[in-house]
Amino acid sequence: MCHIWDKFNLLLAPAHTSGYYEETIDYLGIIPSSKISITPNIESVEGTSNTRLFIRTSDSLVTLAGLPYIESSEYYATNFQYLQYKVLVEGAKSGT
Secondary structure (H helix, E strand, C coil): CEEEECCCEEEECCCCCEEEEEEEEEEEEEEEEEEEECCCEEEECCCEEEEEEEEEEECCHHHHCCCCCEECCEEEEEEEEEEEEEEEEEEEECCC
């Protein structure tokens, strides 16, 4: 089990499979350029798991879903209005 702290507390309990949290942010206008850093506060409650971070940006919400994710906690983006990030927690394994 993992807690992910964002604007509120999320609890992911992926067991032996995987689970994810995804959020889309609309900046209400085009951002010419910016370094994006995703730094979630993740606490493993039970066992161990693998956490992966993904980022994608677009100037259009319509095209955002069709774009590939970049697997990274940091990304330099240009000319975007929408930022979407995903925190993927894979395969929690019990420590006992």
